[in-house]
Structures are given as structure tokens and as C-alpha cells.
């Protein structure tokens with residue numbers, strides 16, 4: 847059986863709001879990275895995490 851990188855259950859229970867603010871997206875990605883590896887944190891989200899000294903999960 848192939849192991850999927852996508853944590854389907856997590857995604858079903860953590861939907862990104864349609865008009866998510868930057869803060870909401872930041873939080874979403876933070877939670878996401880803990881539970882799922884389907885996509886890496888990039889761009890502004892990654893920059894902001896660095897600025898705040900948040901640890902970046904390996905992508």
C-alpha cells in the first residue's frame with residue numbers, strides 16, 4: 847500500500863475560509879505542517895514565519 851502525503855481527514859476538518867486573512871492563513875499553514883505534508887510553506891507565509899522565528903518544517 848502506498849502511503850499518501852496528504853492527510854485527508856485533517857483537510858476535511860480544517861477548511862481554509864474563503865476569505866481568510868493573512869493571520870488565518872498563517873495559522874492554517876502552521877497547523878497544516880504539523881499534520882500533513884501535501885504542500886510546502888512558501889512565499890509570504892514562509893517569510894513571515896522566519897520573521898517571527900517560527901520553526902519551519904522540512905519540505
Ligand SMILES: [Zn+2]
Nearest residue numbers: 882883884885
Ligand atoms: Zn495537506
